[in-house]
Amino acid sequence: MTVMNFVYGFIVLLAAFIFQTALTGVNRKVTARIQKRYGPRWYQQFLDIFKALRKGSITHGWVFDFGVIMALGGIMATVIFIPVAGFEAFPNMDNVFVISYLLAVGMLGMAMSAAGSGNPWASIGVSRALTNMVAYDVPLMIVIFTLIFAFDTASVSEIAAMQQGMGVLGWNAVRMPLGGIVAFIALFGMLGKKPFDSFIAPAEIASGPMVEYGGKHLGFMFILHELMTFIEVSLILSLFFGGGSSILVYAIKYAILYTLVNIISQVMPRFKIDQAVKFFYRVPLVFAIIQGLVVIFLGWGVSVWF
Amino acid sequence: MNNPVLLIVIPLLLAFLSVIIKKAGKWLLLVGLLFNTALAFFITTGETIIGGFAPPYGINLVVDQFTLVGVILINTLMLITIVVSFDLVGKYSIVLLTALAGINGMLLTGDLFNLFVFMEITVIAAYILSAQAKKYHHTITYLVIGSVGSVLYLLGIILLYNLTGSLNMADVAAKLPLLTTKELLVPVLLIFIGIGVEVKLMPVSGWVKGVYSNANRLIAPLFASVIAGTALFVFGKLFVSVLPVSDTLTLLMLIMSVMTFVFGEFAAFNQKRVKNILLYSSIGQAGLVTALFISGLVYAAVILLISNVISKLIMFTIAGAFTEKYETDDYESLNGVFVHNKFTGIAFTIAALSMAGIPLLIGFYAKLNILIGFFQAQNYVLPAIILLMAIVEGAYIIKLLLALWAPGKEGQVSEKSFAVEKKQLLSVKNTIICLIVALVIIAGGVLIDITEKVVTDGQPLLGDQSPSFTISQSKGGE
């Protein structure tokens, strides 16, 4: 654990932020194109974030600030652990459970500061966010469990490495098709994209937890949202779509995946939160269990099909 | 001087004296009891012939280790009961003295008909005592059932006499193996039902509820611990050493006593009044003791009998005190009664926990012996039933204790102010006695080696070889 690790970590953090924010800008253009309009400049997302950081802000007490800082701190730590195309700031610290539970630190920090704001909208938003998490996370975890059992390792980079070299056939999404589908659907839940974004619904609960955030807290929330997206998409990418051998391949696959998710989500309605839980505990959960049983008992998914 | 017959004669003599000197009746009773208890400790095992004729013809008093334990236990219990409720004795001293004589006679006698006579004396004394509560229809029910029982018992002995030609227990026991079980069926059956009425086996114990639930602080412990204890000792002696029985009949008798045990516990679980709980629990325990005697585990039966009898003594005395001071013994309305009289509560709790089988009390030691005995006999069903019933028993005892100790309705933290109004249950003298008896319960459970030496004094009881739980066993190979 030398200083270099921390420097690498900061570089990964910065790169992740810049890459993801640019990609979000592009995707805002893509969404606009879907709605037959031009959409903002590609760097609009940067502008929004820096404008928010520039503005003044209010605070409802020390827990309101501490929660935001803890959330961003936890998410930044998780980003540092994410292996990007084989490069890790801190070697073999990329255990799947560590990453998914550190994600929970971010969620908890945001929830704490939102509830601390004393606004009922925020608490309703948080309760929906946690219910949403229970919905998407269980099927996803079962599929990840099957991966760990199949490849006998829980480190993301090793799983990614095992899928490279055989082109598309090597991807886990191809080897374990049901698992791939579940992961892709769960990605929507994780990102809080359209079908499952009832916890930040602007019209319904005045953007949920972010109701009281203004100025720099809002900026923090945007950065947090970008970094969480980076973590989630790269996690699914490395585990199921064979994470890139080089950084360029990784970036392209990442962009394609994120844009695909964004496009699909633009045309989806919004689930009520209990409909979301019911949906996740019907289709994806059954797929995940079938996939798990198939891999554990028949061992089909482990080796490449053809 | 330590001739066991004195145990019977002196109380009878004092009974006649107290008829003459009406006023001193209570003190004569006390003298008789003290004498009997003192003498009981000096009796040695052996046989004393009465009336000059040799045993097969004349009657004799047989004192073996089993009877010695019975005599000491019952006499001390009677002494404690009378001392604790000495103020309630009133004009019953004559009846109590005759009962004392009858009880000692039942325990000591070696002759079947003589047993019938002493049983009648005790039962008649019991009829009179049960009339104390002015509920005469219960007394008459008791009288009718009791007399039917004794008539059947008499018929049984005579049939036995007709077959074996003798009434002496040892002699009958010697001659019985020669006869086929078919012939023996009817007399043994009649004796079983006759004694069953007195031992309170379920189908034949219709009278128990009426008599016990209305008895006061003196009569209730007398019935529950003294008379019931004697009946169980007599049942044990008859059905272990005297009347060996065919296995189908043993099975039927076992079913009946286990049924008594199960129904007794279930009925006790269903009761609202303290005395009803205790009376059904004593029916249940009687069923269990008879089951143990029938399956030959005499040591376990005796320990259970001792623990049951002692706990019932304390609990019935306190239950009697409930009705005496609060006019009701429904444990809901007595909520938090022990808040005011803590020491009585402690004695009651120790007795109750010993019945529930909580460790370090004699009840637990008894349960261990029962389990070891049954497992030794490869019998797995009965221990299962006994342990399930122990749960039911624990349940209703804890419900009783919680209601008595913690005043206040559900959802309220219990405070002194919710308790029933302050009344002193027992006088200081009685509370101290109860505590001493409770101490005996604890000592019996903790110092198990001493308990075993005191009870068996080395020889196996009535020839029962089954192992008992001793300290050496628990150490295992050190």
Add this chain to the structure above:
Amino acid sequence: MTLITVLITLLTLAAVTYLLSLVNSKLGAYFTIVTSLATIVMLFLIKDSIGQSYSLSFFTFKLTTVGWYFSMVMVTVYFTTAFLNPFWIKKMIYPAAYNLFFLVSLIGTIGMFFARDFITLFICWETVVWTSTFIIQMGKSRKSSYVYYVVSAIGSMVTLFAMMLVYQVSGTLEISTAFSALSGQPVLALIVFFTFILAGLSKIGIFPFHVWLPMAHGSAPHTFSPVLSGGLVKMGAFIAYLSVTAFAAYEVFANTFTIMGIPAPLYIIMVLGAISIVVGTVMAIRQDDAKKLLAYSSVANGGYILIGILLYDQIAFAGGMLHLISHALASATAFITIAIVAYRTGTTKMSELGGMIHRMPVTYTVYLIAIISMAGIPPMGGFVSKWLILQGLADRGLLFLAAAAFFGSIGSFMYVFRPLSAVFLGQLAPKYEKIKEANIMMQIPMYLLTIATLLVGVFPNVVLRVIADIQLEAGIQEIVLVGNTIVVSNGVLDALRVFIVFGYGFLIALVIFILRRKSRRVTLMDTYTSAEFIHTPELLHYSSNFYAPFERLTKKPYPVLNLYEKVSIKIKEIGHMAESLFSSSKPAITIFWIIIVFAIFFLGGVL
């Protein structure tokens, strides 16, 4: 300093406490703190004489590392909770008895963990049961201590049956050797296994027997429920440990058919553990009373511990044992904080509380760290143990247990966050404006427990080394610890490095936060309410039925308590039938029965 002298000194200290509290109950309560501290010191002193055995009349003890570990967990919970005693003792109806039973139950647990033969195990077990029954009755409800006693009695009586059966088969009462005689008869082994483990299940609060947990923890006196949920639940874990090591379940059931690689009987118990995780989580999410919620969380965590211990391999077993201490610390802290809130406000109902952080910031932070550990989030101890259990399950491919474990751990975010936001955050009702922070005496245990949770979280290897000794003693492959990392067949975890990087991230966020303009402080009532003017803070506080959509999904699940009530009503009916059938005031009925009995016996005899 042998174990016997330890027990005897404790007994004398308990007696002294009783006498002291007769004089002045507050003094007695302080003395309970001294006694539990003395226990910790003595336990450390006898740490080096592991392996020796002692005997005291018919009690026999054997000092084992696992026993030492369990009693250390137990004593820490007792010691920290004892600090609350002085403040509640005035509310107890029998203060002297409370202090005495508090210490006797501690001695009982220690005696049980070091027991060498069945009878000592059983006697210590029962003493703990009846002492805690009489303590729970001093709480809010008698029914809960009655149900607690009945469920524990079911467990202990059935285990007594198993013990006696094994004693009869093997001839010896010593735990370690008695079970070996069972390898011969498979059927007997099955009976003994299921009956012996029952007491463990009833104490941990596994699915069919979890009924007493919410009732007892919810209504026990506030200072005893931390001990109940943090400590006494672990006694059940000890029985589970015995059933796996002394009973050697894996060898005895080696040839029975296996499900997913685990012998069938063990798998059934693990499935029960999994069900209790799911039931515990679902029910915890619905609760409005904070203490009942924490009780159901103990049911769920009990399921983790049971699965961890019963897997009995290198990874999951270590996870189960570590979860023991992390859950004990976390739930004890949570209960203590809720007790302090109840001490100040008088209620534990979440819908009546809110905004406590503004009056009790220290209690808030301590509670926050406790629930981070209880939810299993990285920097805290709960994460490391849950990580080990999940890695263990993944290693052996137990899909359904893992599904329940995942649901439990993610569900725990929900029910853990509910008290945080309903009790501590949100609007502060005007009537609670004047309440003060917990006083110093109450804060000491909170600091101790928080530091302990942090230590277990950041330096888990300190505890894992003891667990490795236990694994060696139990004869299984011990967990591999390299410096500060835990190396497992399918993963590596360095908890310290996670904490440091988390700190690093936190630092960066803090720097950004400070760089930007200072934000304007605004009161809680100045929030966005679609421009409506609001006046009553408590109406604005969102706390009752917090997860309404999720609760609608899991409509009222079948209350298992009804099952117990049905059985007791059935017993009452039979009792009533027996009573009316046999004992009535008319003699004719009894005579009728005499004739019937005579006829039946006659026929029986003749055939």
Add this chain to the structure above:
Amino acid sequence: MVLENQDNRNLWEKIGDFFSANSIWMKWYCTGCGAIELPPTMTSRFDMERLGMGPMATPRQADVLLITGYLSSKTLRRVIYSYEQMQDPKYIVAFGSCTINGGIYYDSYATINQLDKYIPVDLYIAGCMPRPEGIMNAFADLITMIKKGQANGWRHYQENYEWYKQNQLDSLKEVIIHDEFHE
């Protein structure tokens, strides 16, 4: 109210204003008939997002407050309350003549005539409800004003807070209501 453009902002503020100009989030307060004009400006024909503008749920997050119509005293109270909940730098764009001089309701007892007296308006859009073209044009002007640092109505509000407050109290008697009875 355009001040003379003495540009005394330092570099840091210039950059800040650049960002504020290019990403303006609006909280449109749909009073009166102007609200219907905004959806067309946002959707595909006029696409306000090209200018970096987009709707936001709460005043805390918004930069610009759009007042789109006549204002009764009740609504004015809510507008002032929302305005004060916004963070500076914040701007106000008033639509239509009703906000300038009361419009067709100039002599009504219920509405206020000149919005400027109560809250500092940065930009007016003439028209008895301006069409989207007018609105887009106004937004473009707003962006240039911000870039040049002339859109500082919020600073003016803070400096003459008493004056504004007095005007508000004169016509409303009580801005923040403390119990629900005299609305």
Add this chain to the structure above:
Amino acid sequence: MIRVASLLLLMIGLYGLLSTRNVIKMIISINIMELGVNIFIVSIGFVTNGVAPILTSQVNSSLSNFVDPLPQALVLTSIVIGLGITALGLAFARKLYKKYGTYDLAKIGGMKDE
């Protein structure tokens, strides 16, 4: 023959107890039962053309077949006990009548039973 008759008497006594509610009738049927058993006891000792078991001048050798004296002794005690129980029963019956005004146990059972 006598034995069958005495057992019949016992049956009658039992039937009497089963069928009646009246206390006096119950005591009477107990006496019938006692009578039946006593006759049975005496019949046990019967020896065909036996001699009364008293040693007189002409009957003094042990050869002559004495009737068995033991049951006769027993029956004496049993009669006395039967008498005792009947006396006690009647005393209680009188007190019952004074208290409840009726001999019919069914009516008394109906009142507050506790």
